[in-house]
Amino acid sequence: MGTFFNPVTIHVEKLTVLQQVLDKMPLKAAKVLLLTRGGNFNDSSESAELKSCLQHYEVQQVDIEISNPTVDDLFALFNQTKEFDFDCIVGIGGGSVLDLSKSLAAIKGMLIESSEQLLTIIEQKDYVNNEQTTPWIGIPTTSGTGSELTCWATIWHKKQGIKLSIDHPSLYAYAAIIDYTLTASLPISITVSTALDALCHATEAYWSRKSNDISRVYAKEAIKRITQHLELLIETPNHLQYRREIALASMYAGLAFSNTRTTACHSISYPLTMELGVSHGVAASLTLAKVLAINFESIPEKQQLLEAFGHRTFDEIQQWIESVQERAGFATRLVQYKGTHESIDRIVENAFTKGRMDNNPVVLTETDVKNILISIYE
Numbered sequence: 001m002g003t004f005f006n007p008v009t010i011h012v013e014k015l016t017v018l019q020q021v022l023d024k025m026p027l028k029a030a031k032v033l034l035l036t037r038g039g040n041f042n043d044s045s046e047s048a049e050l051k052s053c054l055q056h057y058e059v060q061q062v063d064i065e066i067s068n069p070t071v072d073d074l075f076a077l078f079n080q081t082k083e084f085d086f087d088c089i090v091g092i093g094g095g096s097v098l099d100l101s102k103s104l105a106a107i108k109g110m111l112i113e114s115s116e117q118l119l120t121i122i123e124q125k126d127y128v129n130n131e132q133t134t135p136w137i138g139i140p141t142t143s144g145t146g147s148e149l150t151c152w153a154t155i156w157h158k159k160q161g162i163k164l165s166i167d168h169p170s171l172y173a174y175a176a177i178i179d180y181t182l183t184a185s186l187p188i189s190i191t192v193s194t195a196l197d198a199l200c201h202a203t204e205a206y207w208s209r210k211s212n213d214i215s216r217v218y219a220k221e222a223i224k225r226i227t228q229h230l231e232l233l234i235e236t237p238n239h240l241q242y243r244r245e246i247a248l249a250s251m252y253a254g255l256a257f258s259n260t261r262t263t264a265c266h267s268i269s270y271p272l273t274m275e276l277g278v279s280h281g282v283a284a285s286l287t288l289a290k291v292l293a294i295n296f297e298s299i300p301e302k303q304q305l306l307e308a309f310g311h312r313t314f315d316e317i318q319q320w321i322e323s324v325q326e327r328a329g330f331a332t333r334l335v336q337y338k339g340t341h342e343s344i345d346r347i348v349e350n351a352f353t354k355g356r357m358d359n360n361p362v363v364l365t366e367t368d369v370k371n372i373l374i375s376i377y378e
């Protein structure tokens with residue numbers, strides 16, 4: 001039972017399919033804004049391939065060197081690109097590049113004179129009425145964010161210490177190109193943190209209040225592929241077949257949570273990232289097995305979820321997550337991230353993100369969240 005909607009055309013193909021995708025756009029683009037990942041992108045083979053695909057278009061390229069983009073970062077990018085008056089954005093990179101592509105598409109052509117004004121536009125969702133929104137195409141170079149398949153983007157406000165969202169059904173990508181070979185040279189740390197992000201997207205989609213028969217099928221596909229292939233990929237990072245499995249897992253997870261959104265683990269992860277600097281996917285996965293234990297009795301088809309993980313108990317799942325975190329060089333305890341009892345109190349205070357925590361099947365109190373955090377403290 002349930003309703004499922006996702007309008008993104010997904011190409012599981014080589015990057016070079018971009019040329020056909022652009023050529024077949026109903027409103028033919030002439031000026032393409034290209035947002036690329038940092039890390040010497042111009043020296044990569046995919047850069048040469050992209051340039052060939054875009055040879056008939058006027059292109060402005062901006063390398064995005066930052067992660068976890070802020071309102072100030074988005075405003076700077078808006079100013080840097082507004083003269084170009086592009087009619088399509090192509091984003092190639094990780095979650096930050098894709099979220100910036102989506103956010104810039106949302107505010108394109110608006111009259112924005114300061115970062116403060118942009119903050120108000122985001123908070124009041126004024127971009128919803130923007131008639132100059134442009135299509136954007138997402139080409140992920142990590143396997144996990146899912147931004148190429150969702151209609152929301154995360155923008156941070158460092159001064160206020162909060163996570164903001166740019167979010168509207170008109171912001172789905174025009175197309176997503178899943179070329180798993182782009183992830184071949186990713187370091188293991190990013191491979192694991194993004195795969196754990198996808199694992200949380202899928203698991204939280206499975207138990208979300210908006211979960212349905214269709215999203216749970218996608219979620220199970222994602223969980224199985226990650227739990228069966230991530231350790232193999234850690235052992236043999238150049239193995240393209242394992243890269244393909246994790247890329248497909250990320251795609252299935254993206255489809256699943258595009259319709260359900262996330263829940264308690266992501267909600268708690270935002271202040272963990274803001275307060276302690278824990279990378280996004282690791283932050284969400286730190287509490288996954290703990291929240292699973294709390295939610296379990298409320299989960300439809302709960303045995304199938306455990307089967308997808310390939311484990312019998314919550315403790316086994318916790319140990320598996322900690323083991324892959326450790327093998328990728330991540331700490332598994334908050335004290336190792338320099339967490340203190342005071343910082344735990346602040347994390348608890350900021351852990352109740354609207355649309356995320358209230359999407360958890362079980363209502364969690366501040367005491368519940370604090371107990372979860374203490375259980376992973378040392």
Ligand SMILES: [Fe+2]
Nearest residue numbers: 197201280284
């Ligand atoms: Fe996430």
